[in-house]
Amino acid sequence: MELPDCNSKYSRKDYWEERFAVEKEFNWLGGLRHYVDVLDDMLSSFYKSDSILQLGCGNSSFSTELSAHGWTNITNMDISLNGLNRLREREPRSEYLLMDMTRMPIKDHSFDIVIEKATLDSLLVTAKSPWNFQSEENLLVSKVLSEVKRILRPGGTFISITFTQPHFRVPILTTKGLDWSVRVDTVESSGLPSYVMQMTAGDPKPALDKYCWVHSIEVKVKDSADLIISSEDEDFLGNIDPNSDSENDNDVSR
Numbered sequence: 058m059e060l061p062d063c064n065s066k067y068s069r070k071d072y073w074e075e076r077f078a079v080e081k082e083f084n085w086l087g088g089l090r091h092y093v094d095v096l097d098d099m100l101s102s103f104y105k106s107d108s109i110l111q112l113g114c115g116n117s118s119f120s121t122e123l124s125a126h127g128w129t130n131i132t133n134m135d136i137s138l139n140g141l142n143r144l145r146e147r148e149p150r151s152e153y154l155l156m157d158m159t160r161m162p163i164k165d166h167s168f169d170i171v172i173e174k175a176t177l178d179s180l181l182v183t184a185k186s187p188w189n190f191q192s193e194e195n196l197l198v199s200k201v202l203s204e205v206k207r208i209l210r211p212g213g214t215f216i217s218i219t220f221t222q223p224h225f226r227v228p229i230l231t232t233k234g235l236d237w238s239v240r241v242d243t244v245e246s247s248g249l250p251s252y253v254m255q256m257t258a259g260d261p262k263p264a265l266d267k268y269c270w271v272h273s274i275e276v277k278v279k280d281s282a283d284l285i286i287s288s289e290d291e292d293f294l295g296n297i298d299p300n301s302d303s304e305n306d307n308d309v310s311r
């Protein structure tokens with residue numbers, strides 16, 4: 058697969074649609090084997106039948122590997138239909154949602170675990186400075202985080218696997234109102250460090266003290282349609298009823 062001619066393409070829906078039309082499988086930041094020990098520890102209080110939502114599954118085999126590891130209730134979501142179809146060919150047992158993670162028409166408290174690998178990273182490729190926590194890109198990430206908080210069940214957890222260093226990401230994860238404690242583990246994958254960050258309801262202060270040179274920040278999230286999504290994407294998004302209370306509206310698994 059050829060690399061895009063500029064990094065900003067990674068934040069475009071049409072880039073992913075075109076890429077997944079030809080590419081069968083690619084695992085950003087490596088496969089489950091790099092993360093399995095950390096994840097087993099982080100998820101030790103959950104049952105293997107608890108519900109998992111993966112944000113931005115793409116054509117990666119991460120959910121296939123989670124299934125093989127015993128997790129039985131996985132829903133994969135992506136903004137790209139081609140990505141979902143690629144994965145569904147290999148993993149027909151999972152559920153699939155064609156959806157934009159910045160505004161998910163999913164009922165509150167629907168999932169026990171939300172997980173993402175390199176998906177939030179793809180929203181940040183156009184950011185000029187990682188220190189600008191009010192950039193459009195970081196506001197979009199904040200929008201996703203508030204959605205994740207809303208759809209998680211009480212006692213649920215959010216796992217984010219990222220190449221973004223903790224001092225750039227933890228300030229966003231400890232934003233006022235999310236009320237998350239943040240655990241960060243470092244994993245060597247493919248020769249580079251990746252970070253596994255676990256968010257649970259709790260006190261953000263220990264993570265703030267450890268990773269942040271700024272005080273807890275307050276983020277004013279605008280409607281995501283005002284941010285970096287193109288008009289073409291808005292047409293696509295317009296087909297999703299944000300007031301719907303049915304998580305099956307965009308279910309392409311049926």
Ligand SMILES: C[S@@+](CC[C@H](N)C(=O)[O-])C[C@H]1O[C@@H](n2cnc3c(N)ncnc32)[C@H](O)[C@@H]1O
Binds near residue numbers: 112113173
């Ligand atoms: C860097 S890839 C990561 C894919 C996969 N998680 C992995 O580990 O290999 C980013 C993925 O996020 C998806 N994506 C980008 N923006 C999205 C959005 N707003 N909502 C849902 N998925 C999105 C892309 O289609 C792509 O599949």
